[in-house]
Amino acid sequence: MDLLAGLNSQQQQALSAGLGPVLVLAGPGSGKTRVLTHRIAYLVGHLAVRPYNILAVTFTNKAAREMESRVEELLGSRPNGLWLGTFHSVCARILRREADKLPFDNNFVIFDDDDQRGLVKRAIRDLDLDEKQYRPHTVHNSISRAKNELILADDFPVQTYRDEVVQRVFARYQELLLTSNAVDFDDLLLWTAMLLEENEEVRQKYARRFEHVLVDEFQDTNMAQYTLLKHLASFHNNIFVVGDVDQSIYRWRGADYRNVIRFENDYPDAQVILLEQNYRSTQTILDAAMAVIDRNPNRTAKSLFTDRAGGEKIELQELFDGREEGTFIVNTIATNVQLEGREPGEYAVMYRTNAQSRQIEEAFLQANLPYKLVGAQRFYGRREVKDVLAYLRLVHNPNDEASLGRVINTPTRRIGAKTQAALRTLAVNENISMGTALLNLAKGDKSDYIGAFSKGAGQALAVFGQMLAGWREKVVEVSPLKLMDAILSDIDYQHYLDDGTEEGVDRWENVLELRRLAAEYNERGLGEFLEELALVSDQDTVDADANVPTLLTLHAAKGLEFPVVIITGLEDGTLPHIRSFDDPEGMAEERRLFYVGITRAKDKLYMTHAQNRSSYGYQEPTDPSRFLEDIPDELVEGGNAARVTGRPKVSEQAYDWDSPAYQSAEILQPSYKAGMRVLHPTWDEGMVLNSRIEDGDEVVDVFFKDLGQKTLIASLAQLEIIDA
């Protein structure tokens, strides 16, 4: 095994760096994943480090999986015992093992965004605060930010009255989490970091075990993660981090690229290695990227270079509105696929906000072309999926009040708001969870608590309690799939979803999809199933196999690459986003986001902007993004040549990229261009002003010297080209 083969000298240096802290500053496309995987293989293969003594952390499960399989390839065998996972999954694992030292059990659940917001809302209500004034979303943000800084409710800095309120909500929220035997995303990091910080024994246990700690995307770590790493590497001090401050795009999530600087301060003896050779993009693309990022203040310039001199120019296209932008994108891809022999899967369409995807999707749907959309609640955020998951979570952990609240009356079973409130009061008075109360009420008349309810309410609760108790018995002996089937049939969920509409059918199909997923966890069990589902990221849903274009946010694009990239919505207010206008750090991050997008492209980059963008219902005129000004003119071509009049529409004809008929499908390309001289049988000579494809026909505007401007259908008017 020659791990050095095929690596450049900087990469080799990183790979075989000696013991101690190492900081690898890796530009986009410089092979950092390669360095990480080779480094692990090197540790195991050359230095005879046991995989058991290595921890590697990434930000997405996908990255972790990829790394694992590459390491396996390099070593020729599975690295048994290697800890490789996301920050959150690694933390969840540690917390489950060490739960006896913590204020929750090891079958704790991980609350998702909705659960978290719901819980904050309840905390706000519990404290008799005005929801209008203290919006759960905003308050939760403050709490989350604090947690990422390792600040607990007690230490929450109070400067204003509002802070004081947030502090109280924070404390209540945390109580509610614990009564639910739950943690939120931030808690995973926070509890682990605190545990390591405060418990010498636990810290030693892990710090001694992990002889080597490796970290990907280091620039995106927050304070909690940084602390965590520090403790984990505190015994052997072999911490190998890879990152690029220019690609730091998660500040709003607490990430702080200054952790890179902090690292250099905390480990003054760290070896610093720069990876500057880019193996991905053409020089043109790289030049544009560097021109954009160079404008950011306070950065150490990297000089990226590539072997791929020249390259196609960047194509900039102005469109009338988002709808036209969508059509342009679809037409461009469809045309290129036919004429340039590209595969549909080589294309990625990127945008700043998820809302932008809709008009693009509509264009694909209208043209009957397949595409795939990354992330954004696509599947796990669906109501029906969340419902079924909530049932499973409740069975797994009856203390989970968020799930209980979700399913107790879904489908409706005559347990309304009033009864639920009574149940909560009872639970609080008896100092038990609502789930426990419910399980007790399952005994019906024999329950001690039945007296607290009216006859109807008590009976309804007893019925549901019995159901829950039945599932609880099953959970120990039966696979997740069987349990799910039992639940679905007991609550007659299919019938509940079937409202006669197509949407109802779709919803049921989503449930079936979830069933398919559950089937994969027959051996691993319900706990793992739920945990993995709680920690899936949008990026994890990127599926490289389907040969169709990918639609994704710029954030989701980090770490990926595509032969052709189309960055859309390059308007002031969208990219950079308006919310960052008054914040220099925010603007710098918007710029980095653009940089990340540009550097995803290998061969060719398109950029689009629309003259009008609809924000909500209203169309508003826009200005081109200020970032466009920073790209040197000679790297860019195009503009608004194609659109002078009219709205090109996507041709109605259907083409399916997977069908054999696809190659014969007619994709029209204008055969006339502005400036051409043409001869018309009766109107004589004229000049082409503009040509476009509309409804499957080429429509040409021609200026005739005697008649003025005429609009012609190319296939009918027998034009002859005199001079191109």
Next chain:
DNA sequence: ATGGACAATGTTTTT
């Protein structure tokens, strides 16, 4: 308790 009709209200990015 339920479901429908209407009003309000909010829009970045996501582990």
Next chain:
DNA sequence: CATTGTCCAT
């Protein structure tokens, strides 16, 4: 505009 909340009639 699209979701979410509130009010009202059943």
